[in-house]
Amino acid sequence: AQSVTQLDSHVSVSEGTPVLLRCNYSSSYSPSLFWYVQHPNKGLQLLLKYTSAATLVKGINGFEAEFKKSETSFHLTKPSAHMSDAAEYFCVVSGSNAGGTSYGKLTFGQGTILTVHP
Amino acid sequence: KAGVTQTPRYLIKTRGQQVTLSCSPISGHRSVSWYQQTPGQGLQFLFEYFSETQRNKGNFPGRFSGRQFSNSRSEMNVSTLELGDSALYLCASSLAVWDRAHEQYFGPGTRLTVT
Numbered sequence: 182a183q184s185v186t187q188l189d190s191h192v193s194v195s196e197g198t199p200v201l202l203r204c205n206y207s208s209s210y211s212p213s214l215f216w217y218v219q220h221p222n223k224g225l226q227l228l229l230k231y232t233s234a235a236t237l238v239k240g241i242n243g244f245e246a247e248f249k250k251s252e253t254s255f256h257l258t259k260p261s262a263h264m265s266d267a268a269e270y271f272c273v274v275s276g277s278n279a280g281g282t283s284y285g286k287l288t289f290g291q292g293t294i295l296t297v298h299p
Numbered sequence: 300k301a302g303v304t305q306t307p308r309y310l311i312k313t314r315g316q317q318v319t320l321s322c323s324p325i326s327g328h329r330s331v332s333w334y335q336q337t338p339g340q341g342l343q344f345l346f347e348y349f350s351e352t353q354r355n356k357g358n359f360p361g362r363f364s365g366r367q368f369s370n371s372r373s374e375m376n377v378s379t380l381e382l383g384d385s386a387l388y389l390c391a392s393s394l395a396v397w398d399r400a401h402e403q404y405f406g407p408g409t410r411l412t413v414t
Contacts, residue, residue, distance in 0.1 A: 215402060224303075224389065225405040271342065284354040285332040285347025285393065287403060292341065 183208040187290035200259040204272030303406035324392030331373040
C-alpha cells in the first residue's frame with residue numbers, strides 16, 4: 182500500500198522569496214514520486230519525477246525536489262517565487278507494478294495551494 | 300505531439316441518468332487511467348486500461364465502468380447518476396508497460412454536474 186501526506190494545505194509567499202512545499206510518502210515498494218501542478222480550471226501538469234536515479238530532481242519552471250529515503254520525504258522547492266506559480270500542487274506516489282497492484286495507479290496527496298503575493 | 304484530449308468538457312445530467320465520457324491518449328501511449336477529483340475527496344483513482352484490458356481498479360461502485368478500444372482511446376461510463384458523482388473526471392495516458400511506473404499526462408478533464 183502507498184500513501185502521501187502533504188504537510189501544508191496552504192502556503193503563502195511573497196514574489197521573489199523561496200518556496201517550500203512539504204511531502205512525506207509511504208510505500209511498500211521502491212516508489213516513483215512526482216509533483217504535479219494544477220492551475221485553476223486546468224488539467225494537471227507534470228513538474229518533475231523521481232524514479233530511483235539522482236536523488237535531487239530538477240523540473241520545469243525552476244522547481245526541484247530532493248528524495249530522502251531516511252526521512253521518507255520528497256519536498257518541492259524553488260529559489261524565487263513568481264506570480265505565475267500560484268496554483269495547487271500535488272505530491273504523487275506510484276509503487277512498483279510488481280504483483281500488478283499498482284498498474285496505472287497514482288496516489289495523490291490532498292494538495293497544497295500556493296499563494297504568491299506581490 | 301497532441302496532448303490528451305477529453306470530450307465533452309462540460310456535462311449537466313439529472314439523477315438516475317447515465318453518462319459516457321471519452322478520452323484520446325497521446326499518440327503511442329497504450330495505458331489510460333481515469334481519476335475523479337472532488338473538493339472533499341481529492342483525486343481518486345478509478346481504473347486503468349492497457350491494450351483493451353482493465354488491469355487495475357479503484358474503490359468505486361460497479362456503476363462506474365470503462366473500456367478501451369484498439370486505437371487506445373478510452374471511454375468511461377457512469378450509470379444511475381447520483382448527486383455525489385458531480386466531479387471533474389480526469390483521464391491520463393502513459394507509456395507504462397511493465398515494472399517501473401512511468402509518468403502520466405493528463406487531459407483537461409470533463410466537468411460533470413448532476414442535478
